[in-house]
Amino acid sequence: MDKSSAVQARRGGVKFVLLHHGGCDGGGFHYRIDEDGQVNAELDESERGQHPRSIGVVLDGDFDREAPSHVQLATLRSLLLKLKLRYPAAELGAHRQVRGGVKTTCPGRRFPMKALAAWSRTGLLGERDEVLRRDFESQYSKI
Numbered sequence: 001m002d003k004s005s006a007v008q009a010r011r012g013g014v015k016f017v018l019l020h021h022g023g024c025d026g027g028g029f030h031y032r033i034d035e036d037g038q039v040n041a042e043l044d045e046s047e048r049g050q051h052p053r054s055i056g057v058v059l060d061g062d063f064d065r066e067a068p069s070h071v072q073l074a075t076l077r078s079l080l081l082k083l084k085l086r087y088p089a090a091e092l093g094a095h096r097q098v099r100g101g102v103k104t105t106c107p108g109r110r111f112p113m114k115a116l117a118a119w120s121r122t123g124l125l126g127e128r129d130e131v132l133r134r135d136f137e138s139q140y141s142k143i
């Protein structure tokens with residue numbers, strides 16, 4: 001299988017985007033958002049990360065002790081929008097929601113997981129639709 005068909009096969013299989021913090025000792029992250037809000041790719045999306053059928057995103061910081069910064073969360077939301085466009089069926093989750101693994105608080109007790117999960121079911125979909133609408137309008141003229 002060449003690389004592009006591996007990516008295609010993988011895309012169909014991504015069910016979750018799982019969030020982690022720097023206090024996670026699991027490793028195997030696809031993207032890392034540093035404390036300045038810069039995104040770095042650590043694994044190709046076609047590769048398996050810490051969990052199967054998942055894209056792993058880690059934010060640097062210990063969110064059992066402090067909350068992530070606004071700039072980190074803003075970067076995370078724009079990364080989640082890109083991932084939603086690539087993996088429409090993928091749900092957002094926290095590492096601690098994975099059943100059967102080592103018990104963890106990841107991505108941390110102070111991480112605003114509930115607010116972000118709520119946004120992923122509302123605001124994120126609106127932003128995605130806006131991107132798709134602009135994309136459509138750039139390719140087609142009005143009827």
Ligand SMILES: [Zn+2]
Nearest residue numbers: 020024095106
């Ligand atoms: Zn984790």
